[in-house]
Amino acid sequence: MKNSTIKVDYLARVEGEGSLYVKIKNNKVVDAKFGIFEPPRFFEAFLRGRKFTEAPDITARICGICPMAYQTSAVLAMENICGVKVEGQLRELRRLIYCGEWIESHILHVYMLHAPDFLGYQDAIQIAKDHPELVKNALRLKKIGNEIISVVGGREIHPINVKVGGFYKVPSKKQLLGLVEELKWALDASIETVKFMAKLNFPDLEQDYEYVSLRHPDEYPIFDGRLVSNKGLDIAVDEYDKYFAEEHVKHSNALQGVMKERNNYFVGPLARYNLCFDKLSTSAKQVARAVKLDKGTNNPFKSIIVRSIESVYAVEESLRIIKNYEMPEKPSIEVVPRAGIGYGCSEAPRGICVHRYKIDDNGNILDAKIVPPTSQNQKTIESDLRQLVSRNIRLSDAKLTWLCEQAVRNYDPCISCATHFLKLNIERE
Amino acid sequence: MPKKIKPKLAVWKFASCDGCQLSLLDCEDELLAVAGEIEIANFPEASRQVLKGPYEISLVEGSITTPHDAERIHKIRKMSKVLITIGACATAGGIQALRNFTDVKNYIPLVYASPQFIHTLNKSTPIGDHVPVDFELRGCPINKMHLVEVISAYLTGRKPNIFPHSVCVECKLRGTVCVMVNGGQNCMGPVTHSGCNALCPSYNRPCYGCFGPKESPNTRSLANQFKKLGQSELDIMRGFRTYNAYAEPFRKESEAHEK
Missing domain, CATH: 3.40.50.700 (NADH:ubiquinone oxidoreductase-like, 20kDa subunit)
Incomplete structure (x- = not known):
C-alpha cells in the first residue's frame, strides 16, 4: 500500500505564486490542494473612492499577462452603469485589441509554459536548443499578438489607450494594414501549431464538468452575450451574483468560485470551445476537423490544442476586423456618470473575468467586486488533481509530481489575478 | 576550447x-x-x-x-x-x-x-x-x-544609459504638441520620470505618472497649475496617488491635498 505526500512549494511556469499539495493514504487520495500564497493586494478595497474613469487603468495592474481583460470588463461595467453602449468600429477595435491579447497569452502558454510538460523539458529555452525553429516561430507568433495590442493600445503591458466610452485616439486604417502581412503568416503558423500540438500524448482525464462561458448569437465570445453552461445555465451578465458565489478557504489567498447549489465549474478555452464551437471562423473549424476535435473534448490536457485553435480564430478575426475597418470620426463617446450598479464581463484568455461596480452621481466608486477566471477554476483544478492522482497512484512521486503540475497548467492559472489566489504538495501516509 | x-x-x-x-x-x-x-x-x-x-x-x-x-x-x-x-x-x-x-x-x-x-x-x-x-x-x-x-x-561593466529627466523632454524630442499648454489637460509629464517615450501624450492623453517621480520634481508648481486648470483638491490628490503613490515626492504632494 502506498502512503505519500507530493509537494511542490513553488509552482513554475505559471503566472504568480502557487503551490500543490496531495496527500495519499493507503493508495487513496485523502487531500488535494491548489494553494495560493501570492500576497493579497486589496484592489477591491482601494478602488473605493477612486473615479469611475480610473478603473480600467487601475484594474489592468491586477495582471500583466491579461490587462485587456481587466480594462475591457471595467469599461463595460462603467458603461453599463451609465447607460451607454459602445458600438460599430469602436466595438470592433475593442475586439481587435482583445484578439491581440488572446494571441500573445495563448501562444506564451502553449509553447513556453505548457509544451515543455508534454515534450519533457524544463522550459522553452531548453526546447530551443533542440528545436530552434519551433521556438523562433512561437516567439514570432506571440509578437504579432503584442503588436496588435501596441498599435491599438499604445503598449503591450498595461495599454494606455483604453477608456470608458472608447479610446483616447483611434488608429488609422494604414496603421492597421501594417499588421496584415505578418497576420497572414501567423494564420498559417497558428494552423501548424494546432497540428503539432494535436500529435502530443495526452494523459487520460475526463470529468463531468460544468462549463461556463459567454455566448453571443453572432460571434465567438470575447465580450457581450449571455452567460451559459452545458447544464442549463442561461443568464444575463448582471444576474451573475444570483447564481455564483465566492468562498474563502484557509490554504488560499484567492477566493474560490462556486455556483450556488451546484458547486464547482470550469471556465476558459475548453468551456468556450465546447459551448460555442459553431461560432468559430472557417479556418479554425477546418483545422479542428483535421485534428478530429470538432466534436469538442472533455480532456483538460487537450486545452493546449484548443488554445491553439483559438489562436487561429483570433488571427483570422483580426484580419476580418482590419479588412472592414473604417476609422471612426470620434475616438470615444461621451459617458456622463450617474449613480448605480453595473456589471462587465469579458473572456480573458483563461476564462470569464467579471467586474461589478457601484458609483455615485459624481462618478466616485463606492464599491467594487472583481472575479478573475483562475479563482473560478480553483475547485475544478483540485478535483482534477484528486482524479489524476487516483488513476496514476502507481507512478513514482517524481512522475506524479510532473503530471500534477502539468494538470494545473491545463488551466493556465494566473495567480497574480486570482489573489485575491496557489501552492502542490503530495503527501503519502 | x-x-x-x-x-x-x-x-x-x-x-x-x-x-x-x-x-x-x-x-x-x-x-x-x-x-x-x-x-x-x-x-x-x-x-x-x-x-x-x-x-x-x-x-x-x-x-x-x-x-x-x-x-x-x-x-x-x-x-x-x-x-x-x-x-x-x-x-x-x-x-x-x-x-x-x-x-x-x-x-x-x-x-x-x-x-x-x-x-x-x-x-x-x-x-x-x-x-x-x-x-x-x-x-x-x-x-x-x-x-x-x-x-x-x-x-x-558599464553604467546603463537610462536618464532621470522628465516625460516633457521626451515629448519635445518626438515633437508631440503639449497636451497641457495646448490642450488644457492635467498632465503629470513635468514631474514624471522618462522612459515610456512620452506615450500617453502621443495618444492625446495626459501622462498619468506611471514611471514615478523624475529627479528633483517640482510637484507643488504642477499642483498649482492643475488648480488653475480647474482640478479639485480630491482630483489632485488622486492624480499623485496612483502607481507610485508611496514614492516620496508624490506621497508628500498627495498628502498636501488630502482633506
Whole structure:
C-alpha cells in the first residue's frame, strides 16, 4: 500500500505564486490542494473612492499577462452603469485589441509554459536548443499578438489607450494594414501549431464538468452575450451574483468560485470551445476537423490544442476586423456618470473575468467586486488533481509530481489575478 | 576550447502583477540572444529548472507586503552580486501601496470573508527600504528595451544609459504638441520620470505618472497649475496617488491635498 505526500512549494511556469499539495493514504487520495500564497493586494478595497474613469487603468495592474481583460470588463461595467453602449468600429477595435491579447497569452502558454510538460523539458529555452525553429516561430507568433495590442493600445503591458466610452485616439486604417502581412503568416503558423500540438500524448482525464462561458448569437465570445453552461445555465451578465458565489478557504489567498447549489465549474478555452464551437471562423473549424476535435473534448490536457485553435480564430478575426475597418470620426463617446450598479464581463484568455461596480452621481466608486477566471477554476483544478492522482497512484512521486503540475497548467492559472489566489504538495501516509 | 561559463541570472517576484518580468519574455527578438549570453538560473515564471546561487544578476519585481517576504529579500540580496529592482512595485511600493494611506485592517474584510487567514503587513514598501539596491528601473510597466539595456550594461561593466529627466523632454524630442499648454489637460509629464517615450501624450492623453517621480520634481508648481486648470483638491490628490503613490515626492504632494 502506498502512503505519500507530493509537494511542490513553488509552482513554475505559471503566472504568480502557487503551490500543490496531495496527500495519499493507503493508495487513496485523502487531500488535494491548489494553494495560493501570492500576497493579497486589496484592489477591491482601494478602488473605493477612486473615479469611475480610473478603473480600467487601475484594474489592468491586477495582471500583466491579461490587462485587456481587466480594462475591457471595467469599461463595460462603467458603461453599463451609465447607460451607454459602445458600438460599430469602436466595438470592433475593442475586439481587435482583445484578439491581440488572446494571441500573445495563448501562444506564451502553449509553447513556453505548457509544451515543455508534454515534450519533457524544463522550459522553452531548453526546447530551443533542440528545436530552434519551433521556438523562433512561437516567439514570432506571440509578437504579432503584442503588436496588435501596441498599435491599438499604445503598449503591450498595461495599454494606455483604453477608456470608458472608447479610446483616447483611434488608429488609422494604414496603421492597421501594417499588421496584415505578418497576420497572414501567423494564420498559417497558428494552423501548424494546432497540428503539432494535436500529435502530443495526452494523459487520460475526463470529468463531468460544468462549463461556463459567454455566448453571443453572432460571434465567438470575447465580450457581450449571455452567460451559459452545458447544464442549463442561461443568464444575463448582471444576474451573475444570483447564481455564483465566492468562498474563502484557509490554504488560499484567492477566493474560490462556486455556483450556488451546484458547486464547482470550469471556465476558459475548453468551456468556450465546447459551448460555442459553431461560432468559430472557417479556418479554425477546418483545422479542428483535421485534428478530429470538432466534436469538442472533455480532456483538460487537450486545452493546449484548443488554445491553439483559438489562436487561429483570433488571427483570422483580426484580419476580418482590419479588412472592414473604417476609422471612426470620434475616438470615444461621451459617458456622463450617474449613480448605480453595473456589471462587465469579458473572456480573458483563461476564462470569464467579471467586474461589478457601484458609483455615485459624481462618478466616485463606492464599491467594487472583481472575479478573475483562475479563482473560478480553483475547485475544478483540485478535483482534477484528486482524479489524476487516483488513476496514476502507481507512478513514482517524481512522475506524479510532473503530471500534477502539468494538470494545473491545463488551466493556465494566473495567480497574480486570482489573489485575491496557489501552492502542490503530495503527501503519502 | 573550454565551454564559456555564462553568468547566472535570477528573477524574483514579490507582490506584483507579473508584468515587469513578463517584459523579459516579451523581448521576442532578443530573448534567445539574451539566453545565449546568460544562464537563466532561476526564473519560475519561465522554467521549472532552478540552479543554485550565487547569482551574477538578480532582477526583483514586486513590493514587500508580508512578514515572510521581508525576510526573503535579505536572503536574495546575500545570493546576488548585482540586485536590480524592476517596476513601480519594486521601486516605489506599487499601486498596492495605496493601503499605506489607511489602516490595512480596514481593507481585509472588504475583500476576504475570513480575515484570520490573511497575513499581510500594514504597508507595501519598495525593495530599497529593506536592502541595498544597485539599480532601480522605473515604470508600470518597465520599458522592455531598458531591461535589455540594464542587463547588457551590468554584463559589460558599464553604467546603463537610462536618464532621470522628465516625460516633457521626451515629448519635445518626438515633437508631440503639449497636451497641457495646448490642450488644457492635467498632465503629470513635468514631474514624471522618462522612459515610456512620452506615450500617453502621443495618444492625446495626459501622462498619468506611471514611471514615478523624475529627479528633483517640482510637484507643488504642477499642483498649482492643475488648480488653475480647474482640478479639485480630491482630483489632485488622486492624480499623485496612483502607481507610485508611496514614492516620496508624490506621497508628500498627495498628502498636501488630502482633506
